[in-house]
Amino acid sequence: xxxxxxxxxxxxxxxxxxxNSLAEILKILQKDRPIEFIFKAGETPDLTLSLKSxxxxxxxxxxxxxxxxxxxxxxxxxxxxxxxxxxxxxKCHTLRQQxxxxxxxxxxxxxxxxxxxxxxxxxxxxxxxxxxxxxxxxTNYFEPPLPxxxxxxxxxQNGNAKLLYSPFNNLEAGSAKNVEDExxxxxxxxxxxxxxxxxxxxxxxVITWAIPADE
Numbered sequence: 624x625x626x627x628x629x630x631x632x633x634x635x636x637x638x639x640x641x642x643n644s645l646a647e648i649l650k651i652l653q654k655d656r657p658i659e660f661i662f663k664a665g666e667t668p669d670l671t672l673s674l675k676s677x678x679x680x681x682x683x684x685x686x687x688x689x690x691x692x693x694x695x696x697x698x699x700x701x702x703x704x705x706x707x708x709x710x711x712x713x714k715c716h717t718l719r720q721q722x723x724x725x726x727x728x729x730x731x732x733x734x735x736x737x738x739x740x741x742x743x744x745x746x747x748x749x750x751x752x753x754x755x756x757x758x759x760x761x762t763n764y765f766e767p768p769l770p771x772x773x774x775x776x777x778x779x780q781n782g783n784a785k786l787l788y789s790p791f792n793n794l795e796a797g798s799a800k801n802v803e804d805e806x807x808x809x810x811x812x813x814x815x816x817x818x819x820x821x822x823x824x825x826x827x828x829v830i831t832w833a834i835p836a837d838e
Contacts, residue, residue, distance in 0.1 A: 630832060631729055637825045638726045641740075644818045645719040648811065652678050652712055660684075660777075662786040672775070672786055674700060679708035686765060688773070698765040707756040707779065711811070714747040734829050741822045748815040751808075754778075758787075779808060 624632075662672040674684035684700035718740060725732050750756050757779045762769055769775070776787040 630828075633828060634729050634732060634825070635726060637821055638722050638729075638732075641818050641821050642719060642722050642726065644814050644821075645715045645722065647814050648715045649712055649719070651708060651807075651811070660784050662784075668773070670773075670786070674777075676705060679712065680704045681764075686769070686775075688770070696767075696770075698767060698769060700761075701764045701766055703759070703761065703764045705779075706759065707750050707753075710750050710756055711747050711815075714743055714750075718743045718747070732829075734826065737822060737826045737829055741819065741826060744815060744818045744822060748812065748819065751779075751812055751815075784808075 660672075660674040660676070662670070669689040671687040671689075672684070673686075674681050676682070680702060681700060681704075682702050686698045686700065687695060688698070689695045721736075721740065721743075725736060759777045759779075760775075761777055762774045778785045778787055
């Protein structure tokens with residue numbers, strides 16, 4: 624096998640590995656990956672929130688509100704998207720299209736194209752630390768509407784989902800530490816890190832190939 628053939632094989636293997644990792648992420652939007660979040664907050668009022676997610680969207684659930692000496696109320700959850708899931712999948716879908724094209728047109732793969740792949744993967748993982756996507760206001764997604772003294776946000780961070788009860792100061796009211804959601808968030812970050820790691824190694828190889836051999 625010639626040097627050029629070995630380089631082509633390494634390029635194809637690395638890009639196929641990245642392609643398979645991207646496919647893992649896109650499976651999140653499939654219907655066979657339901658996720659359930661359950662929050663309990665023993666404050667006043669006492670809150671119990673249950674959410675079920677499918678295809679990157681909260682599609683069912685309820686909030687129970689119990690107040691001392693008052694009748695409890697139940698509020699059904701209206702459908703809303705988990706924005707960070709859809710944003711990451713959108714970037715990964717675009718990146719995968721470019722990766723697949725490059726696999727079939729490997730001679731067009733340049734350092735510039737690998738830098739572009741790496742930039743897109745880095746943008747995807749950066750979403751996981753961006754409050755704009757990771758903190759989701761859910762107060763208006765209930766029927767009947769919530770009482771005016773209750774405002775709720777869900778905040779996804781460090782492999783966990785937190786419920787913020789924020790009429791005054793964004794106090795953390797409850798935290799969902801279910802196996803399902805923790806595994807989901809940690810796995811998502813882990814796959815993205817694996818993609819970035821592979822692309823960095825490929826970039827290093829391509830830079831090395833560009834250096835003329837000593838005569």
